[in-house]
Structures are given as C-alpha cells and as structure tokens.
Amino acid sequence: MAQPDLAIRGxxxxxxxxxxxxEGDVSVRGARIEAVGALPGGAAARREIDARGRxxxxxxxxxxxxxxxxxxxxxxxxxKLSQGVTSVVVGNCxxxxxxxxxGVPGATAIRFGPAADRRDTAAYRAAVDAARPAVNAxxxxxxxxxxxxxxxxxxxxxxxxxLAAMRGEVERALEQGACGFSTGLVYTPGRYARTxxxxxxxxxxxxxxxxxxxxxxxxxDLLLDSIExxxxxxxxxxxxxxxxxxxxxxxRNFGKVGESLARIDRANAEGMDVTLDVYPYTASSxxxxxxxxxxxxxxxxxxxxxxxxxxxxxxxxxxxxxxIAAELGVSLEAVTRRILSSPRARETICIQFIMxxxxxxxxxxxxxxxxxxxxxxxxxGRPHPRLFGTCPRVLARYVxxxxxxxxxxAVRRMTSLSCERFGLAGRGRVAPGAFADLVLFDPEVxxxxxxxxxxxxxxxxxxxxxxNGAVALEDGRHTxxxxxxxxxxxxxxxxxxx
Ligand SMILES: [Zn+2]
Numbered sequence: 001m002a003q004p005d006l007a008i009r010g011x012x013x014x015x016x017x018x019x020x021x022x023e024g025d026v027s028v029r030g031a032r033i034e035a036v037g038a039l040p041g042g043a044a045a046r047r048e049i050d051a052r053g054r055x056x057x058x059x060x061x062x063x064x065x066x067x068x069x070x071x072x073x074x075x076x077x078x079x080k081l082s083q084g085v086t087s088v089v090v091g092n093c094x095x096x097x098x099x100x101x102x103g104v105p106g107a108t109a110i111r112f113g114p115a116a117d118r119r120d121t122a123a124y125r126a127a128v129d130a131a132r133p134a135v136n137a138x139x140x141x142x143x144x145x146x147x148x149x150x151x152x153x154x155x156x157x158x159x160x161x162x163l164a165a166m167r168g169e170v171e172r173a174l175e176q177g178a179c180g181f182s183t184g185l186v187y188t189p190g191r192y193a194r195t196x197x198x199x200x201x202x203x204x205x206x207x208x209x210x211x212x213x214x215x216x217x218x219x220x221d222l223l224l225d226s227i228e229x230x231x232x233x234x235x236x237x238x239x240x241x242x243x244x245x246x247x248x249x250x251x252r253n254f255g256k257v258g259e260s261l262a263r264i265d266r267a268n269a270e271g272m273d274v275t276l277d278v279y280p281y282t283a284s285s286x287x288x289x290x291x292x293x294x295x296x297x298x299x300x301x302x303x304x305x306x307x308x309x310x311x312x313x314x315x316x317x318x319x320x321x322x323x324i325a326a327e328l329g330v331s332l333e334a335v336t337r338r339i340l341s342s343p344r345a346r347e348t349i350c351i352q353f354i355m356x357x358x359x360x361x362x363x364x365x366x367x368x369x370x371x372x373x374x375x376x377x378x379x380x381g382r383p384h385p386r387l388f389g390t391c392p393r394v395l396a397r398y399v400x401x402x403x404x405x406x407x408x409x410a411v412r413r414m415t416s417l418s419c420e421r422f423g424l425a426g427r428g429r430v431a432p433g434a435f436a437d438l439v440l441f442d443p444e445v446x447x448x449x450x451x452x453x454x455x456x457x458x459x460x461x462x463x464x465x466x467x468n469g470a471v472a473l474e475d476g477r478h479t480x481x482x483x484x485x486x487x488x489x490x491x492x493x494x495x496x497x498x
Contacts, residue, residue, distance in 0.1 A: 004029050004045040005469065011051035011440065015430040016058040018412035026056060028436040031468040031483075035432055047471075051440055054463055057411045058428050059086025059437035060391045061418035064244055064277045064372020066090070067137065068097035068124075069113025071484075075133040078478055079377065082458035083391040083448075084439035086467045087487070089372070089422050091140030092244060093215040094184030098124035098139070099169055101149045121176035125486035132482030134472050136437070138422055138489060140182040140213055141173035143201065144190045155192045163200055171204045177488030179423045180211030180242070185226075186218065187290055195229055202237035210489060211421070213242040220249040220354075227260050231267050234274065241267075242421065243276040245374050246363050247355050249284065254356035261366055268368070275421055277372035278363035280393045281355075283452070285376060285384035288350040292340055301352060302336045306452070309349040309381030312342035318382035318453060349376055351384050351452065361404050364394070370418045385455040389448030392459035396447035407443060423490035435492075440464040 004027035012021040013036065027034045027045060062080060068090040070077065080088060090097070098118040116127035121139060128137055146166045151158055158166065170181050181202055184190045202212045212234055216226035227243070234241035243264070248256035264274045285308055292298060306320040307313070316324050316339075325335040339348060363369050371394055375387030386393075391414055398404040405413070419428025427435050439462065446461030458476070465473040470483035485493050 006047045007045035008049045008051045011056035014057040014411045016415040016428050018408050028469050033434050033436045054440050055443050056440050058415035059439050060084045060414040061087045062373050063089045063370045063418045064092050064374045066376050070377040071128045071133045072131045073113035075131040077134040079388045081134045081473050084462045086437035087136040091142050092182050094142040094144035094182050094190045096142035096145045121173040121178050128486035133484040135484040138179045138487045140180050141178045143183040147189045174208050179489040182213040184215040198233050199236045205239035211242050212239050215244045219247050223248050227263050240273040246276040248359050249354045257359035257362045275368045277370045279374050279386045281386050283351050283353045285351045288348040289346050302332050304353040306351045308351050308383050309378040311344040311347050364404050371414045382455050385450035388450035392446050393448035425490050425492045436469040438466040
C-alpha cells in the first residue's frame with residue numbers, strides 16, 4: 001500500500017458520534033481519511049503528527065454565521081479556524097449574499113463584503129471557491145434579502161406575482177445547492193411578512209428535505225407565540241424546522257426557554273422534525289438600528305447595550321451606553337439618540353446583555369441543540385467575543401468547568417449532528433472515507449480567550465486544524481492552505497483539489 005499523505009498518531013479519537021474516546025491513529029490520503037485505528041503496514045506517512053495526550057475530533061461546524069462576505073473578504077477565516085471550525089453555514093436570519101437580482105442588492109442590515117458575482121447561489125458558490133477560503137461553507141437563501149429586492153421596503157403583503165417571484169428564487173437556490181431557506185422576522189423587511197407568506201416560500205423545502213431556519217419574530221415577551229408560529233410554518237409547509245439562536249430575551253423572560261423547549265419536544269414527539277442552535281453567551285449582538293425606535297426608545301434595553309462597531313464614534317467601541325453617558329455628563333437617552341441619529345447609524349453593531357445563564361445551559365443540554373456563533377465578522381470594531389470564542393468556550397466553560405454536557409456529546413453537537421442537519425455530506429465523522437476535516441486539541445487547556453474587552457484573541461489549546469486533508473492551522477500558525485470548499489446541500493464536491 002502506498003504511503004499516506006498524513007498520519008496522526010496516538011490520539012484520543014472522538015469520532016463525532018457521541019461515543020467515548022478511543023486511542024488510535026488516523027491516516028489521510030488526498031482530501032479524505034483513509035484509515036482509523038491501527039494503521040496498516042506501519043510505514044511512515046509523508047507527514048507525521050504526534051497526537052499523544054490530545055483529542056482528535058471532526059472539525060467543528062458553526063451552523064449559525066454571517067460569514068457570507070467574510071469568506072470573500074477574509075478568506076483566511078482566522079476567527080473561525082482558530083476555534084477548530086472547518087465548516088460554516090451562511091445566509092442566516094434572512095440575510096444571504098445571494099441572489100442579487102437585477103444588479104441591485106437589497107438593502108439589508110448585514111454587509112456582504114467585496115463585489116463579486118452573486119446573481120444566484122451557483123455564482124456565489126463559484127466566488128467562494130475562487131477565493132480559496134480556509135473553511136468550507138454551505139448557504140441558506142434569505143427571506144429579507146429576497147423580499148427587499150422584490151418588494152423594496154413595502155409594508156404590505158406581496159402580490160401573487162411578487163410571491164411567485166420570491167418562491168421561484170427559493171426553488172432556484174435549492175436547485176443550486178442551498179441547504180434551506182432562512183427568515184429574520186424581527187428585521188426589516190421580514191417583519192412585514194405575515195405567516196402565510198413564509199409558509200408559501202417554505203413550501204419548496206419539503207420535496208428536497210431542506211430546512212426552514214428562523215430567527216423568530218419575537219425572542220422576548222412573545223417567545224412562545226413565535227415558537228407556535230414557527231411550528232405552524234413547518235407543519236403547513238411540511239418541512240424540517242431549525243430555530244436559530246434559541247433564547248428568551250429580557251429580564252422578565254428569564255427561564256422561558258424551558259417552556260419553549262418543551263413545545264419543541266412536543267412537536268417532535270408528534271412527528272415534526274425540529275432542531276435548534278445556541279451560542280454560549282448571555283449577550284446578543286446585531287444591528288443597533290433594528291432594536292430601537294427613535295419615537296419610543298427602550299431605555300431598559302439601552303442600559304444593557306454596549307457598542308461593538310460604531311463608524312461615527314470609533315472611540316466608543318467596546319463601551320456601554322451608560323458608561324459613555326456618564327463620561328459625557330448627559331442622559332442615557334441623549335447618548336442613544338445621538339448614536340441612532342448619526343450618519344452611519346445603520347452600520348452600528350451593538351451587544352446587549354439580555355439572557356439568563358440558566359437558559360443558555362438549558363439550551364446546551366438539549367440533545368437536538370447545535371452550536372452556532374452568530375458572530376458578525378466586522379473586524380474593525382470590537383465584535384461580540386462569540387466571533388472568535390464560541391466552540392472553545394463550549395468545551396471549556398460548559399464541558400470542563402460546569403459539566404453541562406460531556407465532551408463526546410459536545411463534540412457530537414458541533415460535528416455529526418450539524419453535518420447531518422445542514423447536509424454536509426461525508427463530513428462530521430472520523431471514519432474511513434470521510435473528508436479529512438479534523439481538529440486536534442488539548443481537552444485540559446482548550447478555552448476561548450476572546451472577551452468583551454479584548455474580543456479578537458484567538459483561542460487556546462487548538463493544536464492543529466485540517467481542512468479537506470490540508471493542514472490549515474498548526475501551533476497557532478495559519479498556513480494559508482485555502483482548502484475550504486463551497487458545498488452543495490447533501491452532495492460531495494464533484495472534484496477534489498490535488
Ligand atoms: Zn439572528
């Protein structure tokens with residue numbers, strides 16, 4: 001038998017299934033795992049990695065990202081790779097980079113980076129492949145992006161023709177490899193859509209077994225109503241449902257995640273197919289203009305808000321609105337208004353401390369919960385630390401320190417479960433024939449280093465990350481291998497790169 005390209009020796013292997021670790025070797029040939037266990041022949045590989053004392057797992061999948069533009073603008077994807085992430089799902093919360101119809105991109109709250117042909121999902125996938133990103137990606141097609149291009153900012157139901165146009169785009173995206181359809185019903189213009197519109201647009205999903213992924217209409221006082229709306233959409237469209245960043249927002253809603261999960265469990269028991277994702281933090285983050293109305297400012301929310309990216313007031317990035325107000329000797333309301341009325345207010349990203357730790361843990365305990373960072377890759381400001389820290393934080397804080405879930409289970413939820421759900425074919429397992437997306441880490445050391453104050457620190461304890469057989473990160477050094485692929489839902493890449 002010819003020499004393998006790479007051999008990883010003496011690792012504690014977590015294969016992604018949730019089974020306990022076993023000690024063994026793994027060999028890699030080309031983009032795939034060749035053998036697992038005792039390697040045949042014993043001949044040295046072209047490249048040997050001594051993995052003793054470390055855990056080898058499938059590369060992590062970040063199922064909730066806004067990396068659509070980052071894959072093109074920052075193909076090194078250091079903020080993901082350094083977490084052991086080897087694949088990302090883009091197009092979340094109703095915002096997708098493709099399609100761009102008629103050459104006029106829709107006005108959306110998420111920016112999509114450099115100019116590229118994004119006329120449809122196929123063109124976007126080609127642009128991602130051409131950028132040679134460090135990690136793989138699979139895309140959802142977003143409702144906000146479609147609606148803003150077909151209806152503009154109109155606060156009304158679509159006409160039959162407009163609805164057909166949007167539905168046609170959903171179908172086309174699915175044909176071209178999108179893994180599902182996403183909504184962000186709290187955002188503009190998704191908020192103008194009635195449930196019936198979403199049901200109609202989700203109908204093409206059923207035939208392909210694709211997903212309806214949703215940032216629900218309300219994650220606070222009306223969380224349970226939103227869960228019911230979400231389940232109704234899945235039931236009427238006959239499709240699988242994925243609840244994005246499941247949470248109960250606002251002090252008076254702390255603890256509601258339990259009831260919300262119970263409704264999801266009931267739906268699954270009745271034959272539906274519902275999953276969710278969660279990020280391991282008690283603060284959310286997003287475009288500030290979407291959470292405040294100038295005519296009715298929510299000062300309770302302003303009091304727990306800090307700035308991540310603020311192009312008009314860079315000096316305030318990383319600081320709380322209350323703190324800024326105190327320094328200026330003005331009211332919280334005055335500072336909030338000033339930011340929201342400034343010329344580039346729509347580009348301001350904020351962070352809001354609105355969640356209960358117990359709810360985060362309840363989500364993480366749920367067997368159908370995956371991990372998704374929801375990180376917003378605006379690297380100029382001080383982004384929410386979830387952008388750099390999510391997966392290692394699950395392993396450090398929720399596995400090692402708090403024992404909320406076991407290490408094999410945490411790995412399953414960040415690998416095989418995610419790959420099955422989002423259709424990353426041939427990935428998410430350490431098994432012969434699977435794609436060699438792998439992470440080698442020290443289970444006693446692995447931890448997030450990113451904080452709200454210093455959010456761009458890479459994590460500790462990630463020894464090596466391999467993407468499609470190529471070493472992408474080793475001992476803190478990004479190799480620039482650029483071996484990531486733009487994937488199609490439930491399909492393996494047609495040709496493998498040498
Ligand atoms: Zn969202």
